[in-house]
Amino acid sequence: MSFKVMAVCAGRHGGNGEILAKEALCAVQEAGGEVELVNLFDYNILPCTGCEGCTMQMGKVGAGLQKEYHGCVLKDKDDVDALVSEMQTCQGIIFAAPTYDLVPSSLYIRFAQRFLAYELSFLLAIGAVEENPHTVAGLISVGGSMHDWQSLALESLQATMFTMSLTVVDRFLAQRNGRPGNVLVWEDQLPRARKMGENIVRAIQTPVEERGWLGDADDGVCPNCHSSLIYPGDKHWDGIEFPWECAVCGAGGDLAIDETTGRPKLKVAENGLIRDRNNDAARAEHLNEINKTRDDFFLHLDEVKPLMERYAKMEFPTLEIERA
Ligand SMILES: Cc1cc2nc3c(=O)[nH]c(=O)nc-3n(C[C@H](O)[C@H](O)[C@H](O)COP(=O)(O)O)c2cc1C
Incomplete structure (x- = not known):
């Protein structure tokens, strides 16, 4: 079975999150998967306007008051639709976000808060997405400190998974990484990222109903x-x-x-x-x-x-x- 895994990185180019994401993707590639890496710094991502246009439309389409779903009002104004469309072609996604002020960086949050317009169960119901890709996700939060200064990091990443029905099978808190490349100092962080790549492959190769937690x-x-x-x-x-x-x-x-x-x-x-x-x-x-x-x-x-x-x-x- 062919499969594709994408890593979505919100950290610096050449930074710690990107290095960990690349290591995880190496494991996927070695297992025969197609891989892709996007760094959110390379894309135009506008903030959700809060217009509620997507959920209002979903309500109307659901009630039979509107025929077609036109999606987000920003759909043709930035790169989010292209990024999400690409994500929808993947069976696995690894998110790597730096921790800023205990939570994932604003660049990641800005991207993820646009997911509401792509609520998977709704898109499936109206046929805008033909088949549920049952996408699995691995989450990496990377910060300069330990858990005490990254206390909301992984949990905030997890909170962004629901609207697109992304199933988290593994998560990893990469600790004590300040300057770019700091992850290479620690003996355990690259192997842990590699393990995440392996876990993503294992989940993809497991029948959907038998999938479970593969993290620690x-x-x-x-x-x-x-x-x-x-x-x-x-x-x-x-x-x-x-x-x-x-x-x-x-x-x-x-x-x-x-x-x-x-x-x-x-x-x-x-x-x-x-x-x-x-x-x-x-x-x-x-x-x-x-x-x-x-x-x-x-x-x-x-x-x-x-x-x-x-x-x-x-x-x-x-x-x-x-x-x-
Ligand atoms: C504005 C800002 C806030 C930060 N806040 C935290 C924090 O609350 N906790 C933490 O552990 N690290 C914090 N850091 C450190 C970064 O998470 C750390 O440098 C990380 O390795 C960056 O990831 P990257 O190399 O992938 O860009 C902060 C860094 C910046 C620039």
Whole structure:
């Protein structure tokens, strides 16, 4: 079976993320896969305008009020559509992003927040994408510090995987890398990146229904997505509540000490995966929440219109920049 794996790098040219991504791709190539590397610094990526044009259209097409889905309003204005279209031809994607201020760099986030217009289950439903590529993903966060100063890095990368139904099978936090090439100083980082490439190939070559986690067994606190971020849960829009929730995938349950590792682990409740963001059906429920919020708003439109006008007319001193 032929397969293609793409690495999407958001770090410096010749930087640490790019070196790790290349090492992972070498393993893919040696296993007979076609490979591709893109560095986001080479592309024009506009920020999501927040217009909600994509989700509004999805609602209309779903309700039969609009025939065709035209996608993102920025589709012909930058390179994101070309990048995502290329990603859609791959069975595996490795994302390598540098950690800035605990989270993935803004360049990566700017790119990933455009994924909403490419919600896979919707594109499949309307036939815009013919076949689910069941794409698997490997995530690399690379930073100058250890976990304590990269505490939101991998989890934020994971959070960008859901809309395009990318299944994370491995993740790796590359630590203590400052200057470009720093990864080459450590004995374990290149082999770990290579292992990620091998894991991606293994996942691709495993039947979809048998695929599972191939990353480090003890990684994270959530047994569902392996994130380390569990927080005390609050009521959801429809009253559902869990004592503890995974900040990334939304699994709910209780915190317990794992007998083998002696470390805290989320014990997923019987119904704890009903909000699992990896699950297309659970995410469709979130679409219901969005639609309900929108419908409620439109019911109040007459009351809020004059208030909106009042705020639109309000003016405050701002910073004027003179442009030539
Ligand atoms: C603006 C900025 C913020 C940074 N913040 C962090 C941080 O919060 N945690 C960390 O571990 N490293 C941080 N770093 C270090 C980079 O993550 C590190 O240099 C990394 O190796 C860059 O990856 P690259 O070589 O692929 O570009 C920061 C670097 C910059 C430029």
